Amino acid sequence: DAGITQSPRHKVTETGTPVTLRCHQTENHRYMYWYRQDPGHGLRLIHYSYGVKDTDKGEVSDGYSVSRSKTEDFLLTLESATSSQTSVYFCAISESAGFSYEQYFGPGTRLTVT
Amino acid sequence: DQQVKQNSPSLSVQEGRISILNCDYTNSMFDYFLWYKKYPAEGPTFLISISSIKDKNEDGRFTVFLNKSAKHLSLHIVPSQPGDSAVYFCAASGGSNYKLTFGKGTLLTVNP
Numbered sequence: 001d002a003g004i005t006q007s008p009r010h011k012v013t014e015t016g017t018p019v020t021l022r023c024h025q026t027e028n029h030r031y032m033y034w035y036r037q038d039p040g041h042g043l044r045l046i047h048y049s050y051g052v053k054d055t056d057k058g059e060v061s062d063g064y065s066v067s068r069s070k071t072e073d074f075l076l077t078l079e080s081a082t083s084s085q086t087s088v089y090f091c092a093i094s095e096s097a098g099f100s101y102e103q104y105f106g107p108g109t110r111l112t113v114t
Numbered sequence: 115d116q117q118v119k120q121n122s123p124s125l126s127v128q129e130g131r132i133s134i135l136n137c138d139y140t141n142s143m144f145d146y147f148l149w150y151k152k153y154p155a156e157g158p159t160f161l162i163s164i165s166s167i168k169d170k171n172e173d174g175r176f177t178v179f180l181n182k183s184a185k186h187l188s189l190h191i192v193p194s195q196p197g198d199s200a201v202y203f204c205a206a207s208g209g210s211n212y213k214l215t216f217g218k219g220t221l222l223t224v225n226p
Contacts, residue, residue, distance in 0.1 A: 107156060
């Protein structure tokens, strides 16, 4: 299994509070991704990173920001959490050496915004 | 606009039989396709992939078929086992970036 951890694994927070989720990898992979999974929507990309300090938006980036100051850590921040951000959040990594697009996922963080 | 479609939300098969999961895509730029399996309360795990230069890729009980003209791929599991019960996601990538576009998933239930 790829060395990916996510913290916290579960979090309950109130509307309007800031929340930061952390993804940590030990694989030294270049690419890191944040997804959310919701019933009826599958996995949707929030933001991704293609290197330290290099990030870009995914399809559902509104209300989220990210930072990557080290290769191994990718942070997802909800500046002011809303109930629509209640979801399961997955981090993924990939090396993308050659013609390969496999991504490897962390165990997920279940976030509830009340 | 959904670029990767899994039109069957669920599928139920008997143990030992073949499971066939389908996926359609609309973006002609997609050139690499993947299947992931997901158990409850776990992250998705990579299962098998295929590039557009092939029409079939096999790994043990799992085979993925790609029909580029129809923009359709399928995952065959033979024989199906109860441990295969999970949600299966189809994903696609293309162009110069390394992003994946996922379908909504199909819940496979293999009955003993």
